[in-house]
Amino acid sequence: MTSVSLLGPGDEPIVLGVTTPEVPVRVPTTRRYLMCPPEHFTVEYAINPWMDPTRPISTELALAQWTELKETYERLGHRVEVIEPVPGLPDMVFSANSGTVIEGRVLGARFRAEQRAAEADHFRRWFLANGYSTVVMPERTNEAEGDFTWTGKYLLAGTGFRTDPLAHSEAQEVLGVPVISLQLVDPRYYHLDVALFVLADDLIAYYPDAFSPGSRQALRRLFPDAVIANAEDAACLGLNAVSDGRHVILPVEATNLGEQVARRGFEPVYVDISELRKSGGGPKCCTMELRD
Known part of the structure; x- marks a missing residue:
């Protein structure tokens, strides 16, 4: 913050004006999401460092x-579609892992862990039943929006723990968008969506x-103005x-992280998702975006 002043009679300073760094005006856009209620949620196995089957879980x-x-999204004006949960698939609540939708084209998922493999076909059938004519099931392992993040210009694609790097070129062919591969190295952050998210066009x-x-x-080259999270942000x-x-x-x-994004003109909205975090999930894991 800076001020400009002149000396008045008696050498008293006269403040002419105060300038502050310009904060962009952020404009929301209405989104459509696909979610799955955790009616069968539990932690029966461990396929990531967050999961411990010995810890108590409250469905x-x-x-x-x-x-x-879900109600937070709806209160903000977004539309939420709901897919029916299936008994025996406790991680189906993490709908982001089961499809990537860009301009109405759908690339389905192929899970690395056998415990989640059946989820992919339930989502495939939902897409077909809800008017999506282009639904491609992948040949390579890809865990959808867990490792694919659409910026509006590029598809950022994670690999290292779940998604096959060859799935990146498959995504480019199916979705017709440029793909940028990113290597994950910390097993706690086994998916791209627990290490990075898009705030707005050209800002992550x-x-x-x-x-x-x-x-x-x-x-750094692609997003020089990015918000940089610290270890505490990542750990929760x-x-x-x-x-x-x-x-x-x-x-x-x-x-x-909330304070940082607020300084950039965004409005943080906090939700408690601590029980689902026991399986390694947060708000995004529960939320597949339907970009029609």
């Missing part, structure tokens, strides 16, 4: 937190230590966030 609490997330937030040196350099899955261009849905613990 009732998980459902209450998921409902609050990410945790550098989740990426290889070359990927960090690429992100703060980067598993959802932005509509103004409102940023964050876990309640991600206060530092």
Whole structure:
């Protein structure tokens, strides 16, 4: 902040004006999301570092937190579609992992873990039943929006733990968008969507230590003004966030990240999703965006 002043009679300063750094006006856009209620949520196995089958789990609490997330989207003016949960698929709540939709074209998922493999076909059938004519199921392992993040210009594509790097070229062919590969190196951040999210066109937030040196350099070149998350933001899955261009849905613990995005003109909206985090998920994991 700076001020401009002159000396008045008696040498008293006269303040002519105060200038502050310009904060962009952020405008939300209405989104459409696909979600799945966690009616069968539990932690029966461990396929990521967050999962511990010996910890107690409350399906009732998980459902209450998921409902609050859904109602938050609806309160902000977004439309939420719901797919029916299937018994025996406790991670189906994490709908982001089961499809990538850009301009009405759908690239389905192929899970690395056998415990989740059946989810992909349930989502495929939902797409076909809801008017999507171009639905391609992948040949290579890809965990959809878990590792594919659309910026509006590029498809950022993570690899290292789940998605096959050859799935990146497959995504480019199916979706017809340019793909930029990013290497993940920390097993706690096994999907791209727990290490990075898009705030608005040409602006992202990410945790550098989740990426290889070359990927960090690429992100700096592409997004020099990015919001940089710290270790505490990452550890509460703060980067598993959802932005509509103004409102940023964050876990309640991600206060530092919330303060940072607020300084950029966004409005942080905090939700408690702690029960679902016991399976390694946050707001974004529960939210597939339908970009028609």
